[in-house]
Amino acid sequence: MxxxxxxxxxxxxxxxxxxxxxxxxxxxxxxxxxxxxxxxxxxxxxxxxxxxxxxxxxxxxxxxxxxxxxxxxxxxxxxxxxxxxxxxxxxxxxxxxxxVADTADPHAYTLNSATDAARLARRLTGLDRGTVVVVGSGLTGVESAAEIAERFPALTVVLAGRTEPGAGLHPRARKHLLAALDRLGVRLRGGVTGLHPGRVDFADGTSLDADAVLWTGGTRxxxxxxxxxxxxxxxxxxxxxxxxxxxxxxxxxxxxxxxxxxxxxxxxxxxxxxxxxxxxxxxxxxxxxxxxxxxGYYHTPISLGRHDAVVQFTRPDDSPRRIVLTGRLAVRYKEAVTAxxxxxxxxxxxxxxxxxxxxxxxxxxxxxxx
Incomplete structure (x- = not known):
């Protein structure tokens, strides 16, 4: 069998x-x-x-x-x-x-399953105001930070990672991505060194109070x-x-x-x-x-909320080509391929x-x- x-x-x-x-x-x-x-x-x-x-x-x-x-x-x-x-x-x-997400920290939410994601949704819906920290500046982190910021504009959303969001994209794609995060009010921070109940420690020695932490920084x-x-x-x-x-x-x-x-x-x-x-x-x-x-890889589609996106077309080795889609056209393209x-x-x-x-x-x- x-x-x-x-x-x-x-x-x-x-x-x-x-x-x-x-x-x-x-x-x-x-x-x-x-x-x-x-x-x-x-x-x-x-x-x-x-x-x-x-x-x-x-x-x-x-x-x-x-x-x-x-x-x-x-x-x-x-x-x-x-x-x-x-x-x-x-x-x-x-x-x-x-x-699955490479963390066992009980203070962090993950996107390992629909059940885990729904648990985070209940937490976010229950917040009138506060700070949400998304750990990991890769594609999952970027998409999650953008969705949270757009869906819950009263919350402060912080995207923390060791590298700049969109670091592997063509400069034009990266510029659009960063501008979209800025428009949504997402704040960028460096790497995280520790998670505690209600607090996140950063590599620069500072800390930030957090009402929810979403971990997207790598998998295992x-x-x-x-x-x-x-x-x-x-x-x-x-x-x-x-x-x-x-x-x-x-x-x-x-x-x-x-x-x-x-x-x-x-x-x-x-x-x-x-x-x-x-x-x-x-x-x-x-x-x-x-x-x-x-x-060989072909593209990297990235949602930036429900009304914006960027699609980076790639060479087979996943390195960026000059061809980039942005805005509504990129939204339609990404919705088509993810469906x-x-x-x-x-x-x-x-x-x-x-x-x-x-x-x-x-x-x-x-x-x-x-």
Missing amino acids: ILVLGAGYAGLAAAVQLAARRVPVTLVNAQDRFTERLRLSLTATGQQVADLRIPDLLAATSASFVPGRVTALDPKAHTVRVDDEHTLHYSTLVYALGS VAPLAADAGLAVDGNGRIVTDGTLRSVSHPDVYAVGDAAAIRQPYGLMHGTCQGGMPTGVHAALSICGGPRPFRF APWPAYRRMLRLPASGAWWPRGGRFTRAAAR
Whole structure:
């Protein structure tokens, strides 16, 4: 039996592609709702997002869905333990358990799940005034700070990070991003050195009273793979070969954030842009034989509230090109691409079951069956 662990962007792509080819597959996920991580900043500010249910998507397919949390993996016995209650056996495993915010601080909110985001929304809604500190000046931090500032104008929003927001963008894109944050009243600060009840310490030795702290400063993966004896990198991600198989256990494919996938330009970083192709590739390799995986980035869309955005088009190595979209056009572009995963999964289910279909340039190209 083929077993897929995790139903994020990568894991669900693998399960759907296998189901489309009438391959018996079991998908395990902690909840039956698909979490659009790209939209968790909306949930965190009390905005409604689509309620997407995994069993509905997989209905009338060969796939089985098991709700539960993976608690142990035994690659020698080819078994997975779910909720410490029952055991599932596999012949081939797709490991797609993703990542979570790299903090265990009880004083910080996170965007690990829709439940976590909703908890922050309740806190923000209950504040008439006060200060919210968003830790981490990466894309999630920027989008979250902008959404909070726009949705709750009475609150003071501080975005704190070791680097300037938009540091990796083309100067024109970075200028627009910084101007948007300034227009929304978001204040920029340097790195954070400590969190305390109601207070944040900064690297410059100063402190700031805070009514809520949102942590977006990096991610980490679960120790499950390392504990099971799979080869992992220094961050606990499964090290893969060129076909996305574990270098230590070739009957295990690793995809998405939980995998250390090397390309000619370096290691891939976690986004749905890269995650979905890894899931599709793993499924097609299982069906038609392992093939080398090649991936190049295309764009970096960034929301700046509901009425502004910037889209940075990139080279395959994720370095910025000169092409940039801003304002309303960028908003429409980003809404279109972030809405794409669920329709894309449905289109995968309609692909012909015979032959080998490989993703190429955003489309599926038929290759000779192996």
